Amino acid sequence: MHYFQWLERMADKGENSLLYRIVVFNFFCIPFFWVIIFLLIRDKIAYKGWENIYKKQIKNYHLRQKAKKISSRTDAINAINLDHKIFKYLSKYHSDIFIVKRVLRKNTDYIKYTSRDIRDNDEVIQFMVSKFTSKNHGGFKYVSKRLRNDKKIAYKALKYDICNLKFLTPKTKNNRKFLILVLKFNKSHRNWTGFNLSLLPYQLRSDGYLLQLIISRIPSIIFEKEFLKLEKIDLSLYKHAVSINPRIYLNLPSHLRAEKTLLMTAILYQCFYIDLSCLIKAAPEMLKNDISIAKATLGKEFCPESTSAYRHFTDSVRSNKEICLLAINTDPNNYRYSSKQLQTDPEIIDFTYKTSFKFRKKNRPRLNASNIRLLIQNGKSAKIIYKYATAQQRRYKSLYVKALNDEPQLIALETNFNAILKLDFSELKIKARRYCFKHFKKLYSESKKREKLDILEVANLYKQTQKTMLLQKSNMVNTGL
Numbered sequence: 001m002h003y004f005q006w007l008e009r010m011a012d013k014g015e016n017s018l019l020y021r022i023v024v025f026n027f028f029c030i031p032f033f034w035v036i037i038f039l040l041i042r043d044k045i046a047y048k049g050w051e052n053i054y055k056k057q058i059k060n061y062h063l064r065q066k067a068k069k070i071s072s073r074t075d076a077i078n079a080i081n082l083d084h085k086i087f088k089y090l091s092k093y094h095s096d097i098f099i100v101k102r103v104l105r106k107n108t109d110y111i112k113y114t115s116r117d118i119r120d121n122d123e124v125i126q127f128m129v130s131k132f133t134s135k136n137h138g139g140f141k142y143v144s145k146r147l148r149n150d151k152k153i154a155y156k157a158l159k160y161d162i163c164n165l166k167f168l169t170p171k172t173k174n175n176r177k178f179l180i181l182v183l184k185f186n187k188s189h190r191n192w193t194g195f196n197l198s199l200l201p202y203q204l205r206s207d208g209y210l211l212q213l214i215i216s217r218i219p220s221i222i223f224e225k226e227f228l229k230l231e232k233i234d235l236s237l238y239k240h241a242v243s244i245n246p247r248i249y250l251n252l253p254s255h256l257r258a259e260k261t262l263l264m265t266a267i268l269y270q271c272f273y274i275d276l277s278c279l280i281k282a283a284p285e286m287l288k289n290d291i292s293i294a295k296a297t298l299g300k301e302f303c304p305e306s307t308s309a310y311r312h313f314t315d316s317v318r319s320n321k322e323i324c325l326l327a328i329n330t331d332p333n334n335y336r337y338s339s340k341q342l343q344t345d346p347e348i349i350d351f352t353y354k355t356s357f358k359f360r361k362k363n364r365p366r367l368n369a370s371n372i373r374l375l376i377q378n379g380k381s382a383k384i385i386y387k388y389a390t391a392q393q394r395r396y397k398s399l400y401v402k403a404l405n406d407e408p409q410l411i412a413l414e415t416n417f418n419a420i421l422k423l424d425f426s427e428l429k430i431k432a433r434r435y436c437f438k439h440f441k442k443l444y445s446e447s448k449k450r451e452k453l454d455i456l457e458v459a460n461l462y463k464q465t466q467k468t469m470l471l472q473k474s475n476m477v478n479t480g481l
Contacts, residue, residue: 064089077102088113097124104128109138120144129156141167151178158182162192162217165199174201176210183213192218197226206230212240219244223251238262243269250282258284260293267296276300280312289314291323298326311337318342325351332356332367336374344378353380357388366390373398383407395419401427408435417443 067089070076076093079086084106093099095115101124103110108128111119118124125147128139137160140148147153149172157164159182165173173179179200195218197205204210205226214221219241221227239262241248246266249257256262266279276297280288287293294317297309310318310327311334317323319339327334328351335343335352342348352375356367367375372393376382382402386394387410394400394414400423403410408431414420420440425433 073099080106084110094118097121100124101127104131107138108132108136111139112142116144120146122147125153129153132156132160134160137161140164145169151175154178155182159186162186163194163199165195170201173199174204176204176207179204179210180213183210183217186217195221196224197221206232208234208237211237215241216244219248222248235259235261239265242266246270246279247274249279254284257282258286260287260290263287263293264296267293267300270300275309277309277312280309285314288312289317291317291320294320294323295326298323298330300330310334315339321345321348324348328352329355331365333365333371335367335371343374349375349378349380353385357385366393369396369398372396376402381406383410386410387413391416391419395422397424397427404432404436405429408432411435411439414439415443417447 063083063086066079067086070079070090070092073093073096076090076096076099079090080099080103084103087093087099087103087110090099094113095118097118100111100114100118104124104127108131111125111128114124119142125143128143137157140157140161141164143153148157148167149169151172154164154168154172155178162182195214197214200210215237222238222241227233238248238252238256238259242262242265246269249262249266252262263279263283267276270276270279280293280297283293294310294313310323310330313323318327318337319342321342324334324338324342325348327338328348332352332355335348338348352367352371355364356371360366372385372389373396375385376398382399383406386399386403389399391414405428408429411420411432417440420436420443423436425436428436
């Protein structure tokens with residue numbers, strides 16, 4: 001029997017069985033369950049949006065009611081001073097030049113509420129564009145066609161919003177000198193996002209000088225379809241774009257990234273917001289194998305962004321001794337990226353040690369644990385490194401184990417007794433452990449923390465420290481315990 005016929009028969013009989021209830025619930029509720037949940041969630045998310053719209057409508061209603069009660073120019077001026085949004089509803093004063101000027105000082109976009117005569121009034125429109133600023137420059141599209149194409153008015157409008165070009169006639173836009181003047185002295189830094197080459201006349205889109213002025217403001221325009229459609233694109237335009245924003249190089253097609261002049265430009269104009277290593281990584285192998293590019297990259301003064309560029313060059317470049325010295329001078333941690341042969345070169349080892357420790361400059365990065373380990377493996381004395389190392393470097397296991405086993409007295413350079421407790425004593429010789437424990441007692445006795453403990457607590461601490469440092473009782477005679 002058909003499903004619906006069965007339901008009707010059960011309903012006519014007044015059946016209220018469990019089976020009947022389950023069938024009805026499954027058929028009617030489950031298909032709409034997720035729809036109901038979705039609607040509830042959507043309303044919850046959009047509640048604030050609806051609330052804001054409601055408040056706005058209430059506010060507009062009150063403004064309309066207030067506008068109806070205004071009967072004099074003085075009342076209109078006072079109302080505008082309190083809330084200039086009321087001008088929209090003051091239809092009686094939309095042709096009053098004095099009132100219009102008053103409200104244009106607040107927001108030039110209010111020109112859209114004025115009468116046609118006002119929008120074609122030279123005095124009012126000249127006043128409007130004189131009030132244009134980087135944050136208040138709307139309403140130009142509502143100006144009459146005659147005044148929109150007045151060069152003085154158009155220039156002021158375009159000065160703060162280049163996208164106003166769309167409201168000019170082709171005749172006005174075909175004037176090359178006018179466009180040069182507009183683009184050269186344009187102040188609309190925030191309003192170039194909507195700009196594209198289609199706003200220019202077709203015959204001027206390939207003008208090299210105009211394109212340079214546009215690229216100066218918005219370098220990413222070289223990736224737009226209208227730009228790529230141009231018949232002849234000079235490499236200098238790409239070079240100019242990269243000089244404005246070196247990050248442009250990363251997004252160029254492979255055949256343009258292979259141009260040495262573009263990579264050199266990106267390196268030359270590299271600034272804080274782009275990593276030099278990203279530029280080298282994105283370059284083709286041919287340019288990674290170029291000595292002059294390596295010199296240009298590593299010859300720059302140290303900046304945190306340029307530390308790892310050296311590792312992206314080819315093996316033949318990293319095997320060049322001059323380039324290696326340049327890289328280490330920029331950042332001593334580049335030592336590990338040099339060739340195996342150069343890592344064992346006495347001159348390279350000595351230069352790395354001097355630039356990292358003995359004659360280290362303040363702005364130069366500190367040598368990390370892996371590079372210190374590599375220096376020691378390649379023959380540099382751990383004792384000498386430990387003497388000039390910073391407190392943080394002295395806690396590298398690869399350094400302190402070798403240095404303290406060779407010369408235990410070096411522990412005297414440590415000024416923090418807590419740092420001594422964190423050392424791994426399992427790999428230290430017994431003599432080195434003794435010196436460590438002796439120096440620990442000295443530092444602890446001089447600290448203010450000891451004053452807070454009684455004699456028994458201090459003795460107990462020494463005993464616990466003795467166990468930590470793996471000192472035997474037989475060896476404690478000479479330590480004073």
